[in-house]
Amino acid sequence: MSKNTDDADGSSVLQSKRNATRYQILVQIAERQPAVSQREIADAIGVTAQAVSDYLLDLVEQGYAIKHGRGRYEVTKEGVDWLMSQTDALHEFVQHVSEDVIGQVEIETAIATTAINEGETVSLMMQDGVLRALSGDVGNATAVAVTDATADRDVGVTDFDGVVDYDVGTVTIVSIPHVENGGSATVDPTLISDYVDTHELIATAGTEALAAVRAASLEPDIRFGTVASVREAATKGLDVLLLATTNVLSAHTDELRDGNISYEVVDAAEE
Incomplete structure (x- = not known):
């Protein structure tokens, strides 16, 4: 050889x-x-x-x-x-x-919206970024329960049929200057308040970003907004407002671009 x-x-x-x-x-x-x-x-x-x-x-x-x-x-x-x-x-x-x-192919986890018995057909829907299962064949996507569950408990489902109908979310990224460049003090709190009304989830990445949100008398849903968590939230259909310090901004945009998630970047210091 x-x-x-x-x-x-x-x-x-x-x-x-x-x-x-x-x-x-x-x-x-x-x-x-x-x-x-x-x-x-x-x-x-x-x-x-x-x-x-x-x-x-x-x-x-x-x-x-x-x-x-x-x-x-x-x-x-x-x-x-x-x-x-x-x-x-x-x-x-x-x-x-x-x-x-x-x-993922064999068994997925959903939140039961009604009482569900093992072996019965359930309808699937995406709500608030969470897969939910409803007893009965009433939706576009169905599956078979592999566990019993009461309402608001997790239930295992398999044998999927159809497609869960929902739109992928978008991400608005508000760029917050690093502390050496003024940090949260350069951000108008009303800017953040205005964006909050059109988004379902607030995430922060960086201490300056957390301070900017709190200056607007708000508390983030995701305090440690990792690139994976923000992308996952948008993938599950949530519109996310992400406040990110400039030194971590590119990591988030790269991740969203790779995941084909629509996003826009707003420079808070220039608004």
Whole structure:
């Protein structure tokens, strides 16, 4: 075998069949070393003994394994490091599939608006940024309850049919100067009060932003307005008023842009 080019382009075992086979063979060597039977490895991973032989030559050439004699191999430190890097990537992928894909596809959580019994059909709607379930088939989107719930309690739902109809929210970002540039003292409190009336949620990011909101005799719904929380609120249909100190402003706009969330930025010092 020639020098493996998959390593040069950073291909993982999820992207390269060749690297997937090399990964399996290295694991088998680590389990069996130093006495390694090529036939046993071939049977274990479902390839030919000749293929195992070719891969072993390549792994030795790569420095991932060392040959001590006929049928005697050992995984090197470089080989262990490569195995660990690929295993970490696999773990992250499996975790993503388990938590973000399968978990969301199979069972979602809603707030029951009525008493719900396990096994009954429920209607789904988005209200105040929260998925809600109503007993009966009366909406555009339905599901089947997998737990019992009384009103205002969480209920598990699955077997979704239809689409929950709601509009993605928007974000208005009021840029608050850093304290070195005047901070909250440069912001007219009435400006914030005017924006509050047209938004469902107030979030602050930065101490200057919190001070500006409190100067308007208001209290934020989200005091520590992380980029993820603001984006999530808008994704769930809420119009968000975010007051952000200038030094964290770009992090929020980048996140909203990546999430295709509509936003506008207002410079409070210039209003």
